[in-house]
Amino acid sequence: MPGVETDSISRERSRTGRWLHEHALLLVCLAIFLLCLVGMAVSGYQVYTDDRLEHGGTAIAFGDYFRSGHFIEATFENWESEFLQMGAYVVLTIFLFQKGSSESKPMGERTPQDEDPRHAAVGPGTPWPVRRGGIWLVLYENSLAIFFFVLFALSFWFHAVGGAEVYSAEQAQHGLPTVGVIEYLGTSQFWFESMQNWQSEFLAVAAIVGASVYLRQRGSPESKPVATPHHETGA
Known part of the structure; x- marks a missing residue:
């Protein structure tokens, strides 16, 4: 019946709209990432092609560019620093504090994140590793840091x-010997590429940790409430 079909379509749209609303932050970030990755690939391909032609080489197909060292190095050089930053930040915020920062746990008190899951009440929604215990729980209670450090590696x-x-x-091109991957790890070029990204990531972390003591952004969970005193730490 038309009325039943209309109601079914409306419910489906409502579920879809609710799902999009509940996952909007992740979806928007992924969309921006993909747009930037495409922009990087297009512009990088042009740079790579121009360089090959200037040195007497030939252009390659755009699809082949994704398998080139030029694209792989540029992509993972940046991902490496991002995952190092996030993994280190997850671990450092377990033990270290910054008075007044929204990025720090409150000082001198236990938080829900500090509670031992082995003493938690188990219910239907409790994650499976918590219910199972043992090595599965050990891995799960450290899984966020493990996730980022594996991606970093x-x-x-x-x-x-x-x-x-x-x-x-x-x-x-300069008549010098080529190197393998392990040899390249020992070059100053590799560490220059890494350190120039690592330093900027930790500067960005230090900036938000320090700035969130005194500065506010209404509506953002990365900020303390606007009227909160500067000395108050965490949420």
Whole structure:
């Protein structure tokens, strides 16, 4: 019946709209990421092609560019620093504090994040590793840091893989010997590429930790309430 079909469509749209609302932050960030990645690929391909032509080479297909050291190195060099930053921040905020910062746990008191899950009441919605216990719980209660450090390690390696190809190509142009991935890890070029990104990530973390003591952004969970005194720490 038309009325039943209309109600079904309305309910489906309502569920879809609710799902989009509940996941909007993740979806928007992923959309911006994809747009920027596409922009990086397009512009990087043009830079790479121009460089090849200037040195007497030939252009490659756009699809082949994604397998080139130029694209791999540029992509994972940046991902590496981001995942290092997030992993280190997750771990450092367990033990370290900043008085007055919204990014710090309150000082001198226990928070829900400090509670031992082994003593928690178990219900239907309790995560499976908590109900199971043992090694599964040990892994799960550290899974956020593990997640970021695994991604950091993978990005670190692919940065080295792509960077070794780019570095070797430049060496060959100057009549110098090429290097393997392990050899490239020992070059100053690799560590220059890494450190120039790492320093900026930790500067950004320090900036929000320090700025959130005195500055506010109404409506953002990264800020304390606007009227909160500067000395009050955490949420």
